[in-house]
Amino acid sequence: MDAFIFQIMTGFATGSIYASVALALVIIFRSTHELNLAQGEMAMFSTFVAWQLIEFNVPYWGAFAITLVFSFFAGMLIERILVRPAQNGNPLTAVAIFVGLMLIINGMAGWIFGFTMRDFPSPFENLFTGLPVALSGHEIGMLAVVFTMLLLIFLFFRFTPLGLALRAVAVNPESCRLVGISVNRMLAIGWGLAAMIGSVAGMMAAPILFLDPHMMAFIMTYGLAAAVLGGLDSPLGAIIAGLLLGVMENLAGAYVVGPELKLPLALLVIFSVLVFRPRGLMGHVVIKRV
Amino acid sequence: MSAALEVSDLSGSYGQGNVLYNMNFTVEQGGITALLGANGAGKTTTLRAIYNLLPQRTGDVRLFGSSTERKPAEAVARMGVGHVPDGRGTFDSLTVEENLILGAYGRRDKSAVRDDMKRMFGYFPRLQERFTQQAGTLSGGEQQMLAIARALIGRPKLLILDEPSFGLAPVVVQEIFSIIRLINTQEGVAVLLVEQNAGMAFALADQAFVMETGRIVVSGKSADVAANEEVRRAYLGI
Numbered sequence: 001m002d003a004f005i006f007q008i009m010t011g012f013a014t015g016s017i018y019a020s021v022a023l024a025l026v027i028i029f030r031s032t033h034e035l036n037l038a039q040g041e042m043a044m045f046s047t048f049v050a051w052q053l054i055e056f057n058v059p060y061w062g063a064f065a066i067t068l069v070f071s072f073f074a075g076m077l078i079e080r081i082l083v084r085p086a087q088n089g090n091p092l093t094a095v096a097i098f099v100g101l102m103l104i105i106n107g108m109a110g111w112i113f114g115f116t117m118r119d120f121p122s123p124f125e126n127l128f129t130g131l132p133v134a135l136s137g138h139e140i141g142m143l144a145v146v147f148t149m150l151l152l153i154f155l156f157f158r159f160t161p162l163g164l165a166l167r168a169v170a171v172n173p174e175s176c177r178l179v180g181i182s183v184n185r186m187l188a189i190g191w192g193l194a195a196m197i198g199s200v201a202g203m204m205a206a207p208i209l210f211l212d213p214h215m216m217a218f219i220m221t222y223g224l225a226a227a228v229l230g231g232l233d234s235p236l237g238a239i240i241a242g243l244l245l246g247v248m249e250n251l252a253g254a255y256v257v258g259p260e261l262k263l264p265l266a267l268l269v270i271f272s273v274l275v276f277r278p279r280g281l282m283g284h285v286v287i288k289r290v
Numbered sequence: 291m292s293a294a295l296e297v298s299d300l301s302g303s304y305g306q307g308n309v310l311y312n313m314n315f316t317v318e319q320g321g322i323t324a325l326l327g328a329n330g331a332g333k334t335t336t337l338r339a340i341y342n343l344l345p346q347r348t349g350d351v352r353l354f355g356s357s358t359e360r361k362p363a364e365a366v367a368r369m370g371v372g373h374v375p376d377g378r379g380t381f382d383s384l385t386v387e388e389n390l391i392l393g394a395y396g397r398r399d400k401s402a403v404r405d406d407m408k409r410m411f412g413y414f415p416r417l418q419e420r421f422t423q424q425a426g427t428l429s430g431g432e433q434q435m436l437a438i439a440r441a442l443i444g445r446p447k448l449l450i451l452d453e454p455s456f457g458l459a460p461v462v463v464q465e466i467f468s469i470i471r472l473i474n475t476q477e478g479v480a481v482l483l484v485e486q487n488a489g490m491a492f493a494l495a496d497q498a499f500v501m502e503t504g505r506i507v508v509s510g511k512s513a514d515v516a517a518n519e520e521v522r523r524a525y526l527g528i
Contacts, residue, residue, distance in 0.1 A: 161391065161395070165392065165395060167384065168392050171382065171383055171384060172379060174343075175381060176364075177362070177363040178373040178375060178379065179367060179392055179395050179396075179441075179444060180365075180396045180444065181364055182362070184362075
């Protein structure tokens with residue numbers, strides 16, 4: 001029984017990472033109807049930036065904060081330079097740009113930081129040791145960081161004028177322009193936010209996975225799956241689906257198919273759900289009045 | 291005093307071939323001007339051109355004396371214009387309150403915004419009853435009222451209404467038109483009323499312009515245009 005609870009809790013911890021990546025994808029998808037396939041690589045690159053700062057003896061939380069700021073502006077810059085010009089073109093152009101961006105960032109990370117695996121420190125390593133839970137100090141700290149972030153993001157979207165404007169752009173961009181909101185600026189901010197959320201996921205995952213340019217590949221797969229499962233336009237759906245996926249994957253690995261097949265099994269479950277519920281768990285069906 | 295809106299030699303196209311030809315019209319400050327025409331005459335396209343939302347346009351558009359040349363739509367909107375789009379353009383999944391807050395997006399005086407919200411409830415008491423409801427759950431007439439209140443809460447000096455009567459029952463249209471008149475006199479806001487429903491627009495407006503296939507074909511004092519037999523028969527079907 002204890003082992004079972006342990007599996008659920010570790011699943012919850014990894015699930016929180018999937019949930020963050022899924023949320024980042026959903027934030028961009030809601031306003032642009034585009035899936036940012038490079039989200040994972042952007043997060044990986046941000047994590048390398050944090051790693052480099054720590055190597056330069058910047059204290060952990062200082063490096064963390066600088067990385068958040070860096071990621072925000074890098075996300076905005078990518079939107080402005082690469083994504084916006086393709087906005088009104090063929091949707092496949094955007095896909096090509098995202099795939100290209102993914103490869104470019106991956107190559108750049110390898111070129112600058114190398115392809116060897118690196119240790120990434122956790123600020124929670126020796127904390128929470130006395131608690132009667134089976135999670136490691138890092139996993140507990142990671143859950144705290146991720147959930148604090150999710151709460152802050154919720155409060156931002158729900159209670160600030162900028163958050164409201166970002167939601168409005170997702171609902172009706174043209175009306176936004178007519179009340180004087182710059183849609184372009186909102187899209188850029190959305191990208192910045194998504195990049196920032198991704199960087200938190202990267203920095204929290206790196207102590208577990210080790211840091212290398214391919215670190216985010218499978219997290220991105222799960223994040224994408226969680227975003228789709230959650231409904232693509234539902235932030236809450238993405239978070240719930242991410243957590244569910246983490247737990248499901250862990251239980252499947254421990255009790256059903258073993259670690260080799262846990263990824264295919266989790267994805268199989270998702271496909272099955274989508275067959276019966278194509279709009280995802282919490283997605284909205286778009287109904288247009290004629 | 292410069293006009294609220296002055297459109298001179300406005301032509302525009304979606305890329306190939308003009309859809310607007312040499313349009314000239316003005317909305318005086320504090321006045322009500324009607325832009326009339328049948329479905330497809332180019333009324334909404336004209337508004338899009340004013341907001342620089344048309345891919346190409348030539349000519350001059352001035353709001354309160356300043357040119358809108360090369361300004362993005364959101365910057366034009368901030369030049370003192372409140373817009374009520376066709377199909378109302380309310381944010382359906384957001385609440386009535388959130389819709390109104392968005393209307394005041396450019397304003398920094400947040401406590402005055404709350405006062406203005408209360409003033410809007412004076413014109414549209416039903417919005418107060420629906421304050422926390424999602425805009426999408428409102429009736430068509432209530433959504434139209436919300437769209438007007440959202441435009442007014444940005445404290446515009448010119449209110450542009452794109453077919454406010456569309457899809458509404460005649461009694462609701464009457465109610466909305468009388469509120470528009472009230473707003474015009476009480477707030478001193480100039481109004482550009484774009485309508486297919488000419489009968490009611492003539493009664494409200496002091497100037498009227500009739501469009502056909504991208505051109506203004508008749509213009510003048512509202513009463514004169516309304517009396518023009520040719521206009522009644524050929525363009526408005528009344």
